[in-house]
Structure formats: C-alpha cells, structure tokens
Amino acid sequence: MALTTGIINDKERAQFLVPRRAFTDRSIFEKEYEAIFNKCWLYLGHASELAEPGTFLTRTVARRPILFTRDKEGEYHALLNACPHRGALVCRERHGKGRAFMCMYHGWTFGSDGHLMTLPGSSGYPKGFKTDPQKQMVHVPRMERFGDFFFINFSKDGEDLATYLADAGDTLKLLGEHSPGGMQIVGGTQEYSIRGNWKLLAENSFDGYHAACNHSTYLEYLGNTKGALGVDPLKGEAVDLKNGHAMVEYTAPWGRPIANWVPIWGEEGKKEIDAVYAELQSRVGPERAERIAKKSRNMVIFPNLVINDIMAITVRTFFPTAPDYMEINAWALAPKEETEWRRKFRLYNFTEFLGPGGFATPDDVEAIEKCQQGYAVGGDAQYNDISKGMARDGAPSFDDEAQMRAYWVEWDRRLSEYEA
Amino acid sequence: MSTATMERTLEDSLLLRLRVEELLFTEADLLDSWKLESWLALFTEDAHYYVPPSDVDGDTATPDTSLFYIMDDPVRMRERVVRLSKIGAHSEHPRSKVRHLVTNVRVERDGDIIRSRSSFIVSRAKDITHDLFVGHYLHEIVDQGGELKIRKKTCVLDMEALRPHARISIIL
Numbered sequence: 001m002a003l004t005t006g007i008i009n010d011k012e013r014a015q016f017l018v019p020r021r022a023f024t025d026r027s028i029f030e031k032e033y034e035a036i037f038n039k040c041w042l043y044l045g046h047a048s049e050l051a052e053p054g055t056f057l058t059r060t061v062a063r064r065p066i067l068f069t070r071d072k073e074g075e076y077h078a079l080l081n082a083c084p085h086r087g088a089l090v091c092r093e094r095h096g097k098g099r100a101f102m103c104m105y106h107g108w109t110f111g112s113d114g115h116l117m118t119l120p121g122s123s124g125y126p127k128g129f130k131t132d133p134q135k136q137m138v139h140v141p142r143m144e145r146f147g148d149f150f151f152i153n154f155s156k157d158g159e160d161l162a163t164y165l166a167d168a169g170d171t172l173k174l175l176g177e178h179s180p181g182g183m184q185i186v187g188g189t190q191e192y193s194i195r196g197n198w199k200l201l202a203e204n205s206f207d208g209y210h211a212a213c214n215h216s217t218y219l220e221y222l223g224n225t226k227g228a229l230g231v232d233p234l235k236g237e238a239v240d241l242k243n244g245h246a247m248v249e250y251t252a253p254w255g256r257p258i259a260n261w262v263p264i265w266g267e268e269g270k271k272e273i274d275a276v277y278a279e280l281q282s283r284v285g286p287e288r289a290e291r292i293a294k295k296s297r298n299m300v301i302f303p304n305l306v307i308n309d310i311m312a313i314t315v316r317t318f319f320p321t322a323p324d325y326m327e328i329n330a331w332a333l334a335p336k337e338e339t340e341w342r343r344k345f346r347l348y349n350f351t352e353f354l355g356p357g358g359f360a361t362p363d364d365v366e367a368i369e370k371c372q373q374g375y376a377v378g379g380d381a382q383y384n385d386i387s388k389g390m391a392r393d394g395a396p397s398f399d400d401e402a403q404m405r406a407y408w409v410e411w412d413r414r415l416s417e418y419e420a
Numbered sequence: 421m422s423t424a425t426m427e428r429t430l431e432d433s434l435l436l437r438l439r440v441e442e443l444l445f446t447e448a449d450l451l452d453s454w455k456l457e458s459w460l461a462l463f464t465e466d467a468h469y470y471v472p473p474s475d476v477d478g479d480t481a482t483p484d485t486s487l488f489y490i491m492d493d494p495v496r497m498r499e500r501v502v503r504l505s506k507i508g509a510h511s512e513h514p515r516s517k518v519r520h521l522v523t524n525v526r527v528e529r530d531g532d533i534i535r536s537r538s539s540f541i542v543s544r545a546k547d548i549t550h551d552l553f554v555g556h557y558l559h560e561i562v563d564q565g566g567e568l569k570i571r572k573k574t575c576v577l578d579m580e581a582l583r584p585h586a587r588i589s590i591i592l
C-alpha cells in the first residue's frame with residue numbers, strides 16, 4: 001500500500017520504504033509544523049529544574065520561545081515568552097529566581113503566571129486596560145505533567161497527555177522508580193545542532209542495527225578498558241508503545257549505576273550497587289527490579305523526545321529549523337539521593353558514549369549529516385529502506401527496524417490526516 | 421623593593437611566561453598536525469582534560485556534579501587518542517583540518533602549580549563544514565625536573581551553545 005506521504009508499507013513483500021523527500025522537501029517541513037509540532041504533546045522540562053517556588057527557565061520548544069515558571073505558591077506555568085505590548089522577549093535569562101519579569105522595551109512587568117503587574121504611564125491608557133486579557137502574557141494552550149515530566153501542547157484540543165503517551169507512560173514511570181526519593185536533572189546542558197533532518201535523529205536514537213559498524217571504536221574502547229564490561233550480551237527486542245512511540249529494550253555489557261555492576265567499579269562499588277539493587281527489589285518487586293537494573297532502553301516518544309536509559313540516562317529533545325538542520329538539547333537524569341561516587345560514575349559513563357564529546361555520538365552525527373548530503377543525489381535513488389525484520393517470525397529483535405516503522409506510520413498518519 | 425630585585429622578578433615572570441607559551445604553542449602545533457601521541461606526552465600521568473558545557477560557570481564547575489561535554493581522566497585521554505587513530509572514528513575520517521590559535525597568555529605561580537589562562541580560537545574544517553570554537557584555556561602545569569608538563573587542561577567555551585558544530589570530535 002502506498003501511503004499519502006509516499007511511504008511504501010508492503011507487508012507481503014516485507015518492504016518498508018520512506019521517500020527521501022521526507023528529509024529534504026521544504027513543503028513537508030512546513031506541514032510537519034502544522035500537523036505534528038502544533039498538535040502533539042512536546043516535552044518542556046522536568047520538575048527538578050524548577051525545584052523551588054519563584055524560579056524560572058527559558059527554553060525554545062519547536063521554534064517557540066517559552067518561559068517556564070513556578071510561582072510563589074509552587075504552581076507551574078508555561079508562557080509564550082513574548083510581550084503583549086510590542087512582542088519583545090520578556091525574559092532574556094536562561095534561568096534564575098524571580099517573581100516579576102520586566103520587559104526591557106517599555107517596562108511592562110508580569111508575574112510568574114503572566115499577569116500584567118505594572119503598566120508604566122498607565123494614564124495614557126483607558127480604564128480596564130491593565131486587566132484586559134489581551135494585555136497579559138499568553139499561556140501555552142495546554143500544559144500537563146506526567147510524573148515529573150512536563151509536556152506542552154500548542155493546540156487547545158486533542159487527547160490528554162496520558163492517553164497520548166499510551167504505553168510510553170509506563171516506561172516514564174519506570175524511570176521514576178529508579179529512585180526512592182525522586183529523579184533530578186543534573187546541572188549542565190549539552191546544546192548542539194546537527195546539519196540533518198530531525199527525523200534522522202529520532203531513527204538513530206533507537207537504531208540497534210548501527211552499533212557494530214558505526215560505533216566500532218566505542219565497542220573496542222570498552223574492550224580495551226579493563227573491567228568495563230559485564231557478562232550480559234547485547235540482546236533484546238523492539239517494543240511498539242503505540243501512537244508512534246517505541247523502544248528497544250535489551251541487555252548490554254556496560255555498567256549501569258542502577259544497578260548493573262562491572263568489575264572496574266571494584267569491590268567497594270559492588271557493595272554499593274548491591275545495596276541499590278536490594279532497595280529496588282524491596283520497593284518494586286523482584287521482576288520489575290530486574291528489568292530496571294539489568295535492561296537498557298532506548299525510547300522515542302513521538303515526535304521529538306528521546307529517553308535513553310543506557311549506561312546513564314539521557315533526556316534529549318530536538319526540533320528542526322529547516323529540513324536539513326535541527327537543534328538539540330540533552331540532559332542527564334539521575335536519582336536525587338545518589339552518592340557522590342555513583343553520580344560521578346554516572347556522568348563518567350554518560351560522557352564516554354553520549355554527547356558531542358563522547359566516543360559514540362560524534363559518529364552518529366557524522367552518519368546523520370552524511371545521509372542528508374547523500375539525499376542530494378536525487379534522480380532514481382528515491383527511497384530509504386526501513387524493512388529489517390519485517391519477515392521475521394516472532395518478536396522483532398532490538399537490531400531490527402520495527403521501532404522505526406512504528407514511528408514512520410504515525411508520522412504518515414499525522415500528515416495524511418492534516419491533508420485530508 | 422630595589423630596582424634590581426624588581427627587575428629580577430620581572431625577568432622571572434617573563435621567563436616563566438615564555439616557557440609556558442612555548443609549551444602551549446607546542447601543544448597547538450601537535451594538535452594541528454594530528455601528532456596526538458606526542459600531544460599526550462605533554463601531560464603528566466595523572467592528567468585530566470575537561471570541556472564544560474555553556475550553561476555552567478566553566479571556570480569553577482566540576483564534572484563530578486555537572487554534566488560536561490568531556491571529562492577525560494588519563495585512561496580516557498589515552499583512549500581518545502587511540503580512537504582518533506582509527507578509520508572507525510568516522511567523525512574524523514577523513515581527518516578535518518584543524519588550527520589552534522592561542523593568545524593572551526597569563527601565568528601565575530600557585531605553590532608548586534603553574535596556572536595559565538589563555539584565549540583560544542580553534543578552527544575545524546571538514547568537507548562542507550567549517551566551525552570555530554572560541555573560548556579560554558585553563559592549564560595547570562607542573563615542573564617535572566626542569567620540564568613543564570600539563571596536569572589539567574580545561575577548555576571553557578565562551579559560546580552560548582555548540583551550534584552549529586554538533587561535535588567536539590577533535591581535541592580542543
């Protein structure tokens with residue numbers, strides 16, 4: 001069957017083909033903003049980033065500048081960061097403490113909930129002007145919280161967040177269960193870009209097939225480092241989490257601070273990891289504890305949130321500003337009560353693989369950028385092949401491409417629905 | 421202080437700065453010519469190499485409590501060099517053209533440690549991309565029997581984000 005977007009999903013012939021114009025076409029890019037970024041739930045931030053009442057941060061979500069605040073009562077607000085007067089960015093700081101936001105242009109000043117507190121030269125305005133709803137900062141149409149994860153939606157209607165997340169919700173819950181005292185975003189953000197289409201990063205983030213080739217030097221590094229490898233083989237499956245969300249879940253040889261010990265951590269480390277595991281077992285039961293501790297997970301929540309719970313946990317979100325360019329923000333998520341030793345190892349683990357300076361991500365970036373460059377050939381070379389594992393009996397393997405097909409089917413559904 | 425002593429102090433500090441500059445320029449040269457094994461030899465056995473992200477105070481942040489871009493200990497510094505020597509380090513194959521500009525070198529003694537602060541622009545060019553990394557270096561240097569060795573190198577990026585660079589696949 002050929003879908004509206006030109007995706008070919010032919011189960012009989014075990015063929016799933018994505019037309020390359022999905023990565024290059026300007027009109028598809030514009031449609032994606034209408035049909036996807038303006039309709040889907042998008043990750044905004046984590047509760048721990050506004051740990052205290054009266055704090056705020058600014059962040060660009062799908063090209064829109066957002067002011068995320070917590071008022072003095074502790075309520076969270078997501079505001080479009082533009083002044084109702086003449087449109088200037090109201091808050092120009094990245095984060096901080098403060099309950100009043102003064103626009104630097106004419107001095108209109110707003111509260112944490114966006115209401116206009118101070119109007120300089122108010123005698124020039126009619127009565128009731130200051131309380132006119134149109135003169136207040138605009139709230140993002142919808143903001144909802146799932147556990148400690150905050151999402152926003154630029155559309156007034158549509159399904160609620162929990163329904164939208166479908167089975168991905170359980171994996172988010174599972175992340176919360178890493179800790180008895182809650183999780184937090186560790187300070188320090190990796191902020192970078194890739195000169196490639198944004199969907200290539202979604203694909204890459206849970207592509208189990210590319211590791212052996214693309215990350216050969218990382219795997220060799222693990223092999224070189226005495227004691228860095230545990231006993232578990234790379235093995236697992238892809239799971240469709242519905243609504244376009246999917247993950248791969250697998251065992252892996254690397255150490256996990258929750259709670260997969262590797263020899264390099266030593267006997268002292270083993271004691272600590274054992275204690276973490278025991279606490280986990282008593283809190284969530286043996287089965288779930290084993291899953292949390294021993295399995296790695298790479299999850300993509302449609303359209304642009306990646307949570308990779310691997311040798312450390314990364315929360316990564318991204319959006320395109322052009323068909324061939326995206327901006328990415330990535331954070332590390334960790335148990336609040338983690339000891340210094342474990343936190344250190346977590347961050348050491350994180351930076352060994354992940355991010356612009358890691359031993360793996362730069363090669364992912366290279367792959368994504370080279371794909372984008374390759375699409376310029378045009379002509380008859382029109383399709384990407386995403387069919388690995390389609391003919392397999394039984395559960396799809398983690399290094400098949402079922403998870404990507406789930407993503408593309410949702411992408412197609414959203415664009416087709418928008419066109420209809 | 422007599423004029424003579426002042427002159428000697430001035431001479432000492434100039435000499436020290438020249439020695440440190442020589443070290444930093446050698447380092448830059450080795451990195452520009454991809455002589456990474458020799459680059460590694462400029463460091464002590466217990467050396468560290470750090471690149472903090474842009475949203476923390478890079479002069480004071482520590483990688484044990486903040487997420488960095490790079491927090492190499494001696495093992496990982498060596499492995500970084502090993503990795504970059506391989507064809508499988510795709511991000512640097514073919515190798516990019518690299519140029520390190522190091523200027524405004526300030527040096528001070530802090531007990532046995534020599535602290536140097538300098539400015540850098542590192543240019544990386546590869547196929548269709550050309551990116552500049554701008555920032556300042558903090559080098560901790562020790563004198564090992566007359567030879568200066570680097571014990572810690574922190575590259576603080578004076579940038580708002582790593583955009584459009586995407587990667588620090590070269591050594592800054």
Ligand code: FES
Nearest residue numbers: 083085086103106
């Ligand atoms: S634009 Fe904000 S006060 Fe005028």
Ligand SMILES: [Fe+2]
Nearest residue numbers: 204214360364
């Ligand atoms: Fe990868």
